[in-house]
Amino acid sequence: MPTSTAVLERRLFGPGPSNPYPEATAALSLPLLGHLDPAFLAIMDETCAMLRTVWGTDNARTLPLSATGSGGMEAAFVNTVGPGDVAVIAVNGLFGQRMCDVADRCGAEVVAVEHEWGQPIDPQRVAEAHPNPTVIAAVHAETSTGVRSDIAALGALKGDALLITDAVTSIGGIELRADSWGVDVGYAGTQKCLGVAPGLAPFTITDAAFERRIPKPQSWYLDLGLLGGYVGGGTSGGGRTYHHTAPVAMVASLHAGLQRVIGEDLENVWARHTEAGQILQDGLHEMGLELFAAEGYRLPELTTVNVPDGVDSAAVRKILLERHNLEIGSGAGAYASSVWRIGLMGHNARPDAALLVLAALQDAIARA
Amino acid sequence: MPTSTAVLERRLFGPGPSNPYPEATAALSLPLLGHLDPAFLAIMDETCAMLRTVWGTDNARTLPLSATGSGGMEAAFVNTVGPGDVAVIAVNGLFGQRMCDVADRCGAEVVAVEHEWGQPIDPQRVAEAHPNPTVIAAVHAETSTGVRSDIAALGALKGDALLITDAVTSIGGIELRADSWGVDVGYAGTQKCLGVAPGLAPFTITDAAFERRIPKPQSWYLDLGLLGGYVGGGTSGGGRTYHHTAPVAMVASLHAGLQRVIGEDLENVWARHTEAGQILQDGLHEMGLELFAAEGYRLPELTTVNVPDGVDSAAVRKILLERHNLEIGSGAGAYASSVWRIGLMGHNARPDAALLVLAALQDAIARA
Numbered sequence: 242m243p244t245s246t247a248v249l250e251r252r253l254f255g256p257g258p259s260n261p262y263p264e265a266t267a268a269l270s271l272p273l274l275g276h277l278d279p280a281f282l283a284i285m286d287e288t289c290a291m292l293r294t295v296w297g298t299d300n301a302r303t304l305p306l307s308a309t310g311s312g313g314m315e316a317a318f319v320n321t322v323g324p325g326d327v328a329v330i331a332v333n334g335l336f337g338q339r340m341c342d343v344a345d346r347c348g349a350e351v352v353a354v355e356h357e358w359g360q361p362i363d364p365q366r367v368a369e370a371h372p373n374p375t376v377i378a379a380v381h382a383e384t385s386t387g388v389r390s391d392i393a394a395l396g397a398l399k400g401d402a403l404l405i406t407d408a409v410t411s412i413g414g415i416e417l418r419a420d421s422w423g424v425d426v427g428y429a430g431t432q433k434c435l436g437v438a439p440g441l442a443p444f445t446i447t448d449a450a451f452e453r454r455i456p457k458p459q460s461w462y463l464d465l466g467l468l469g470g471y472v473g474g475g476t477s478g479g480g481r482t483y484h485h486t487a488p489v490a491m492v493a494s495l496h497a498g499l500q501r502v503i504g505e506d507l508e509n510v511w512a513r514h515t516e517a518g519q520i521l522q523d524g525l526h527e528m529g530l531e532l533f534a535a536e537g538y539r540l541p542e543l544t545t546v547n548v549p550d551g552v553d554s555a556a557v558r559k560i561l562l563e564r565h566n567l568e569i570g571s572g573a574g575a576y577a578s579s580v581w582r583i584g585l586m587g588h589n590a591r592p593d594a595a596l597l598v599l600a601a602l603q604d605a606i607a608r609a
Numbered sequence: 610m611p612t613s614t615a616v617l618e619r620r621l622f623g624p625g626p627s628n629p630y631p632e633a634t635a636a637l638s639l640p641l642l643g644h645l646d647p648a649f650l651a652i653m654d655e656t657c658a659m660l661r662t663v664w665g666t667d668n669a670r671t672l673p674l675s676a677t678g679s680g681g682m683e684a685a686f687v688n689t690v691g692p693g694d695v696a697v698i699a700v701n702g703l704f705g706q707r708m709c710d711v712a713d714r715c716g717a718e719v720v721a722v723e724h725e726w727g728q729p730i731d732p733q734r735v736a737e738a739h740p741n742p743t744v745i746a747a748v749h750a751e752t753s754t755g756v757r758s759d760i761a762a763l764g765a766l767k768g769d770a771l772l773i774t775d776a777v778t779s780i781g782g783i784e785l786r787a788d789s790w791g792v793d794v795g796y797a798g799t800q801k802c803l804g805v806a807p808g809l810a811p812f813t814i815t816d817a818a819f820e821r822r823i824p825k826p827q828s829w830y831l832d833l834g835l836l837g838g839y840v841g842g843g844t845s846g847g848g849r850t851y852h853h854t855a856p857v858a859m860v861a862s863l864h865a866g867l868q869r870v871i872g873e874d875l876e877n878v879w880a881r882h883t884e885a886g887q888i889l890q891d892g893l894h895e896m897g898l899e900l901f902a903a904e905g906y907r908l909p910e911l912t913t914v915n916v917p918d919g920v921d922s923a924a925v926r927k928i929l930l931e932r933h934n935l936e937i938g939s940g941a942g943a944y945a946s947s948v949w950r951i952g953l954m955g956h957n958a959r960p961d962a963a964l965l966v967l968a969a970l971q972d973a974i975a976r977a
Binding site (some may be wrong): 279 | 807856
């Protein structure tokens with residue numbers, strides 16, 4: 242049978258997971274509470290309240306789904322589109338593509354609006370892709386390319402469609418204002434700028450979108466109509482009902498991470514991400530490296546950089562991991578070996594982390 | 610904004626979650642690894658190997674799904690039944706009912722074979738319910754009633770149907786032999802007898818069932834065809850592919866919990882559950898209480914007991930929680946206020962825990 246090895250302490254500077262806030266890690270190993278214990282229900286309520294803050298929403302139905310971010314994506318679509326519905330999806334990277342696959346499995350007619358990878362979405366073109374879509378969907382911060390798109394502009398053009406937004410890599414890292422931008426349905430992840438381990442999908446949906454939902458979605462597990470009672474009176478109007486056993490340790494950890502973020506003040510956290518990303522991107526320029534994402538649309542929390550000609554991408558990452566205990570990401574899709582993805586998210590959005598990854602990358606390139 | 614309160618240390622003697630093994634709790638707060646880190650992939654491989662042991666299977670496709678047990682249930686059905694397929698489902702409690710709902714959402718024709726709650730399923734009646742079902746499904750250990758059913762007998766009668774088995778409350782607690790019993794698809798949870806926090810669904814599927822799967826299931830998140838690469842060469846024949854970000858902390862915790870179980874030897878763990886349950890059930894008899902589940906089919910890990918006439922079920926549970934920091938469960942469904950559910954699972958399957966819950970229950974009944 243397998244045996245444990247020495248504990249590895251990695252610096253996680255890839256596209257996620259990132260190193261969690263220490264408070265979030267500590268909360269994971271607190272004594273476990275029952276999922277219906279009043280003490281846990283209070284933690285769940287507080288978690289939902291703090292999620293509203295990081296989403297920039299007043300939506301009553303804001304909760305951590307018991308799945309990773311991709312499960313959140315599935316929840317967004319199974320609850321809003323069925324056979325015959327039209328889903329217009331902006332595609333400028335891997336996660337836009339994934340949305341198309343998920344919506345297609347719901348039976349929706351998918352209208353994919355393709356963009357060059359590395360570029361932001363064009364809200365006008367997306368909004369004009371179909372005369373009356375049921376939903377319009379876009380990724381706020383494309384994890385595959387390091388690009389930020391203008392969700393507010395898309396919200397202004399959405400018409401009667403519901404706007405679905407992927408905020409997996411933006412939540413807790415850059416400005417996100419679901420309500421004022423017109424986001425109807427949003428999903429995110431915990432393991433990036435929120436500074437918590439992966440395993441939950443922060444989710445939000447407006448009352449209006451909830452009223453227009455698919456009455457009996459093809460997914461029982463992600464059925465928002467059933468999940469209302471799970472998170473309490475605030476979302477269902479009634480008492481708690483048993484749906485599934487909440488992942489209590491993960492929720493306690495998210496609670497602690499959110500307390501950290503909100504204690505620092507969300508706008509200060511955004512500023513910290515901006516500063517760290519700027520130090521990193523300036524340093525990469527100084528090293529003579531080229532950034533991949535279009536200028537003006539670069540995420541501070543996730544920087545994409547072209548692998549220099551003649552450099553073996555995988556060899557550099559291996560040196561970083563084995564010599565420096567430091568992880569960066571490869572590129573996604575067609576850019577697997579030609580792009581690196583460097584994340585400075587959550588607890589790692591700090592000047593010292595930016596300097597460390599720059600120094601280590603320089604060392605690894607020289608050795609590769 | 611919310612503030613933390615004192616740390617509560619509950620004894621979790623309900624139907625789950627149970628108090629995890631200390632090793633499983635400690636592993637949650639180890640430094641986080643990246644989900645593609647070779648060190649994490651080794652942990653995932655070892656976890657899958659140890660899951661094979663607790664499932665009693667050689668199935669290559671044995672893995673922890675990134676969802677709770679109910680997500681595992683959904684994975685079982687979305688990958689095996691679609692419109693026009695017939696699902697025969699044995700119903701002797703809440704989780705059999707849930708299976709019907711899930712299968713119905715897959716478009717299957719559901720043939721529910723109803724049994725009295727508290728009784729085991731009748732394999733003969735289930736097998737004869739339809740001439741050629743696509744799947745036959747049953748719950749091994751009904752969490753809602755505390756009843757064990759004979760899955761081996763059903764396996765012997767399944768014919769050409771695939772046998773789906775819910776082992777959420779049996780895995781790691783009582784005898785479970787997926788391969789020799791003819792289980793084709795099985796799902797479970799981590800938070801009961803495996804002694805780990807909730808959040809993952811141990812899953813297994815035979816090669817033959819995998820070959821007969823729905824090619825493009827309605828769920829992207831739970832598509833076993835895509836998940837093959839996620840857990841490595843053992844299940845896909847190829848290398849690792851990115852599907853979703855694994856909940857790395859939870860997987861590390863499951864790994865540690867499984868090491869504990871297998872280090873003790875699985876049969877010894879079963880014997881420990883048997884002994885603790887017997888002490889509890891004998892003690893309840895001595896207190897003059899009646900057990901709910903049919904004699905001969907009672908789970909040692911989850912005991913159901915009728916609330917005595919004139920006793921306020923909720924008041925007793927409140928005293929247990931507030932005076933003794935000890936949780937037991939209410940009944941499920943129609944038995945919410947007339948039955949208690951008392952779990953001695955995983956780390957709590959010990960004589961001292963049995964004595965504690967007996968003494969505390971006697972005290973609480975006297976005070977209620």
